[in-house]
Amino acid sequence: MNIADLLDDVVIPAVLAAVAWLMPSLTGPTLAFGVRIPAPRADAPVIAEQRGRYRRRVAASGAVLIVIGTLCSVVRFGATGVVPLLTVAACLTAYGRARAAITAAKRREGWYSGLRQGVVTDTALRTDPERFPWLWAVPAGLVCVGTTVVGVLRYPSLPDRVPTHFNASGTADHFAARSVGTAFFPVFAQVGLTVLILALTWLSLRARPELDPARPADSARRYRRFSVRMAVSLLLLAAFADLTLLAGAWAMWHADRRVSPVLVLLPVLAGLVVVVAIAVRTGQGGSRLPAQDGEETEESTGMVRRDDDRYWRLLGSVYVNRADPALLVQKRFGVGWTVNFGNPWGVVLLLGLVLTPTLVVPLLTR
Structure with a gap:
């Protein structure tokens, strides 16, 4: 059994599945699978139900793919990167199904009906x-x-x-x-x-x-x-x-x-x-x-x-709001920040991150 194959086919998929399983616990109570929900609906049964289903799907698909990866490592079947990609695809599928179910319940039951919506900021973060x-x-x-x-x-x-x-x-x-x-x-x-x-x-x-x-x-x-x-x-x-x-x-x-x-x-x-x-x-x-x-x-x-769901696209992973001057905004699922694609400078920042290594590496190694 090749150690490198074991790392690629078993360890990395296991880490990906474990991180995906933890993701719902990292966001606050007013965000469920990237869907904005009002605080009074944070305990809605559909959210707990979908969280459980998501985790079961991630655990089951992760376990199956780890077994497949182990078999690939044992027989030295050359499929570098395939098992990790399948793990990511399985986790995204589970996430998309949970997100769709919560979004449907939110619209059907009118979770934001009659509520006072507001936005607040900390101006001291600038000064x-x-x-x-x-x-x-x-x-x-x-x-x-x-x-x-x-x-x-x-x-x-x-x-x-x-x-x-x-x-x-x-x-x-x-x-x-x-x-x-x-x-x-x-x-x-x-x-x-x-x-x-x-x-x-x-x-x-x-x-x-x-x-x-x-x-x-x-x-x-x-x-x-x-x-x-x-x-x-x-x-x-x-x-x-x-x-x-x-x-x-x-x-x-x-x-x-x-x-x-x-x-x-x-x-x-x-x-x-x-x-x-x-x-x-x-x-x-x-x-x-x-x-x-x-x-x-x-x-x-x-x-x-x-309720700003309309600005989040592609399963709530891409933020596009031309009226928002922010360059970086918090992610809807997981931890960290993402780029505001409605801000031209955000697009420039992302292109710079992607293109700079692509252009510099050939110059240094030729």
């Missing part, structure tokens, strides 16, 4: 945003510096042709002429990734908050704590990803020694576990954080969050 947690960026910076030092020391002894790609067993199968661009590509990737995550973290701390008009002070405090925790998790993820790139660089600079793909990927997988753990403890927008003194006694304004 007095949370401080950037620079201390948590130090580990990623140290990993970049350490990789650079190792590369400088190793460069004179590198062969004329250095490996630029490894197969599933960890053996180099593609080489390029030694140059600063090819030999130090992992370092450039580290720096680029770290700068990118720093920029996204800075933007996330200034993203528009999704506050509860019923208890604005409570939700504003929760959101601030949420934004800081998510910023810390992103910076930690940058450090773990840089460690994976360091492991890849070590394999490149010591091509005569086989490095297991599992060891290369282990740091970034550990980073994802840390991010998920922080997300589970925090919840989207701070929905799972414990209340501070005085928050539980805040008097409700009697308003509910605005």
